[in-house]
Amino acid sequence: MDKGWATNFVSAGLVGASYSIDGIASEVLRSAGLFALSGAVTNQLAIHMLFEKVPYLYGSGIIIDRFESIREALKTLIMEQFFTPEKIESFVQSQERTIDLTPIIEQTDFTPAYNALVRSVMDSPLGGMLGMFGGEAIIGKLKEPFLEKIKLSTIEISQSESFMSALNTHLHQGSSHLTETIESIVVSRLAELTPIMIKEMLHTLMKEHLGWLVVWGGVFGGMIGIVSVFLL
Incomplete structure (x- = not known):
């Protein structure tokens, strides 16, 4: 059973049990029960009004309204808590040395780079001379060493100070565009949300905790009821 209804x-x-006994105990029990019921029902109604429109009750259905x-x-x-320009810039800086x-x-x-090299050689004056000795078949023996060398050279270039500096500069310049891109994505995604989706999402997130509001409303209401018996 839902904790609120419980x-x-x-x-x-x-309240019912209070009528089965006499004396001060009956008054305490009845007052505690009535105040507890009042507190619990009031909180339960307030929670219901938060998500649902209730006729003639101004302020109800505020989430939809x-x-x-x-x-x-x-x-x-x-955007202000997760994707500020400062935080994106900080993230870019933290990633600089890990690229x-x-x-x-x-x-x-x-x-493709090897093939382009072969075409360049064969189209040059050197190509005619190589044709006398087997043409592309002679160059073909250089394919694997060429591919290995070009990979090593490319890796060396990518790790050079000048390349990393150019890359990081580009990343910094693009951080503002990244912020705009993220904002456009957030806006477009939020535009897909309907009032019902918002209501259900918030209700799902808060359902467990909202139930405890009813419980504590009953507990504190009961305590106030007991105190009121001895004060009046």
Whole structure:
């Protein structure tokens, strides 16, 4: 059973039980039960009004009524807390020294570069002379050593100070564009949300904790009820 309704039943049970006994105990039990039931029901109604529109009750259904404001607040929260230009810049700086293109270069097929080299050689005056000695077949023996050398050279270039400096400069220049891109993605995704989706999302997130509001409303209401018996 839902903890909120369980609190209501326990509170009502205390009121019912108070009529089976006499004296001050009856008054304490009845007052505690009534105040507890009042607190629990009031909190339960307030929670219901938060998500659902109740006729003639002004302010109910605020999540649906304030849907646009909530959606804008979500966008502001995401952009200001997670994707500020400063935080993106800080992330880029933290990644500067960890960029390693070696794995990518190792898996890259440099055969097109070799083929372009062969075409250049064969189209040059040297190509005619090589044709007398077997043409491309002679150059073909150099393919594997060439591919290995060009990979090593490319890795060396990617690790050079000048290359890393140029790459990091480009990343810094692109951080502002990255912020704009992220914001456009957030805005487009939030635009897909409907009032019902927002309501269900918030209700799912808060359901467990909202139930405890009813329980504590009953507990504190009961305590106030007991105190009131001795004060009046």
